[in-house]
Amino acid sequence: MPSSTDHRRLEIGLVVLSVLVFGYSLIIVQQILLGVLIITVFWGAYLFYRLIEILARIASALEQLAVQRADGGLTGEFVEQYRSVDTDSDERPNHDD
Numbered sequence: 001m002p003s004s005t006d007h008r009r010l011e012i013g014l015v016v017l018s019v020l021v022f023g024y025s026l027i028i029v030q031q032i033l034l035g036v037l038i039i040t041v042f043w044g045a046y047l048f049y050r051l052i053e054i055l056a057r058i059a060s061a062l063e064q065l066a067v068q069r070a071d072g073g074l075t076g077e078f079v080e081q082y083r084s085v086d087t088d089s090d091e092r093p094n095h096d097d
Helices: 004-029 032-070 077-088
Strands: none
Touching (some): 004 032
C-alpha cells in the first residue's frame, strides 16, 4: 500500500491541478461552475480511491484477526512453540472430580 508521502504528493498534485482548472475556467472560459464541476470529479475520484484503499486495509485486518482467533490468539513463533509443547506432553489433566 502507498505510504503517507505518496498520499501527500497526490493531494498536493490535486490541489495544484484544481487551482489550474479553476483559474482556466474563471479567466479563459469564464464559466465558474464548469471548473467547479471538473474539480469535484477529480476530488470525488480521489476520495473513492481512498475509500477502496481503507476498505482493503480493514479487510486485511479482519483476516489477520480471524487467523489469530483460529490459532487461539497466538501468532508466528509462539504458535509453533505452543503446538510443539502440546504435542510433546503425554500427561493430560483429569478433570473428572
